[in-house]
Amino acid sequence: MSALRWGVAGTGGISRQITADFALVAEADVVAVSSRAQATADAFADDFDIPERFDDYSRMLDSDIDAVYIGTPHVTHFGLARQALLRGRHVLCEKPIGLNAAEVRELAAVARSSGVFLMEAMWMKFSPLHRLLKTLVDDGAIGEVRSVRAAFGAPFPKDGSSRWKPGGSTLLDQGIYPVTLGHELLGEPLRIEASGTVREDGVDLRQAYTLHYPDARFLQGASSMEEFLDQSASVSGTEGWITIDSGFWYASQLAVHRFSMPAGETVTEHEAQRQGHGYTPMLRETTQAILRGEVEHPLHTLDATVRVFDTLDEIRRQITAPTTERAAEPSPDRKALT
Structure with missing residues (x-):
């Protein structure tokens, strides 16, 4: 495929900055957004010209997307990332990707068994x-x-x-x-x-x-x-x-x-x-890695994340x-x- 179709989970400040930076990545298209409220999803989608908007994260995962960026509060990261991985969606999750090392290890195991990309968004x-x-x-x-x-x-x-x-x-x-x-x-x-x-x-x-x-x-x-x-x-x-x-x-x-x-x-x-x-280099590297068929990025591997x-x-x-x-x-x- 020539462009990766991204869905964005969450409509807070970090998701707004990430979505703006996605516009600078030629190989990425943000085609869907989800929020807890339909009005919030609609307003966010209107601001960024996103065609699909959902008040249900699960429904967004069922839509025509390849990957999801998770920008919700960090207590939700593990559950949302795991759900996406099990549905065969590539995942870039805002840091911290979990609440502890056990959660990160479990997500890594799920990603590897599902054969999809997973990375914590350690943009630094x-x-x-x-x-x-x-x-x-x-x-x-x-x-x-x-x-x-x-x-x-x-x-x-x-x-x-x-x-x-x-x-x-x-x-x-x-x-x-x-x-x-x-x-x-x-x-x-x-x-x-x-x-x-x-x-x-x-x-x-x-x-x-x-x-x-x-x-x-x-x-x-x-x-x-x-x-x-x-x-x-x-x-x-x-x-x-x-x-x-x-x-x-x-x-x-x-x-x-x-x-x-x-x-x-x-x-x-x-x-x-x-x-x-400041997020553009990470978004570009992640998108290109997924398009190449990779399931991890060498600059921030799952093993390195677990050790942190x-x-x-x-x-x-x-x-x-x-x-x-x-x-x-x-x-x-x-x-x-x-």
């Missing part, structure tokens, strides 16, 4: 700046990577949205970015230390975490939906360091810093042009455990378990 890994960062690191621009620092925190308005309801999670919503960056640059950690604040209803509000790696390498990360955190990031190595502008997960600029005697510090700045709202969720699960275990239990049962050394 597809952005031109992140691809440049990986190239610089892989080419030895700062020598051996020794540490990473990244955080995402902002006081989100308490507007009754899904982030503040049971199932909401700043770790899954914001913290997933620093953790994914650490996995991308340092791999799976051997040991994890974390602390944080969790409401009685289970909504985690803030956390700080250190991911430990062999030879004393580490990632320091933090996330919050109650206060601002420095949203830049840095990657430090044996021959220099890289700083990424604020909003590191969508930024367009980074700088490579090197130091020598007697020259002192030298700084080389790099800029990558953002496409659309293993780390997120351990962070959450530590921040929800009583202080005495946390001290008595530190994160296990993963190498010792293999």
Whole structure:
């Protein structure tokens, strides 16, 4: 086929940005949208000239679509993704793709048995700046990577949205970015230390975490939906360091810093042009991969997603455990378990 027919589940802000960016992908056509209310689906469809509109997600899956993008609140992601996979639809699901590693493993198993594409929409890994960062690191621009620092925190308005309801999670919503960056640059950690604040209803509000790696390498990360955190990031190595502008997960600029005697510090700045709202590269890569008959994308595989969720699960275990239990049962050394 010359173009992939997409359906969009959900009509919130993220779905609006994604649908606008789909318009920049020549091989993609958004032909259907679903919402809980027909009036909302109709209004969204009118705004984006989408021919099919539904107030029932299941009916949209039965329509003439090849793939679905899921942009609903994250507590619904697992169920909606599983339903689509079982119906033979390719799935690109907004992050987090599930609430824990067990859900992600189950979705991966369903996708593989159904022979369809599945990916979490971790757009950061597809952005031109992140691809440049990986190239610089892989080419030895700062020598051996020794540490990473990244955080995402902002006081989100308490507007009754899904982030503040049971199932909401700043770790899954914001913290997933620093953790994914650490996995991308340092791999799976051997040991994890974390602390944080969790409401009685289970909504985690803030956390700080250190991911430990062999030879004393580490990632320091933090996330919050109650206060601002420095949203830049840095990657430090044996021959220099890289700083990424604020909003590191969508930024367009980074700088490579090197130091020598007697020259002192030298700084080389790099800029990558953002496409659309920033989702276009991911949408283009996903669409083209599906059209090629692939069921995973090498930039963000299902196995890589599961490993990130293993780390997120351990962070959450530590921040929800009583202080005495946390001290008595530190994160296990993963190498010792293999």
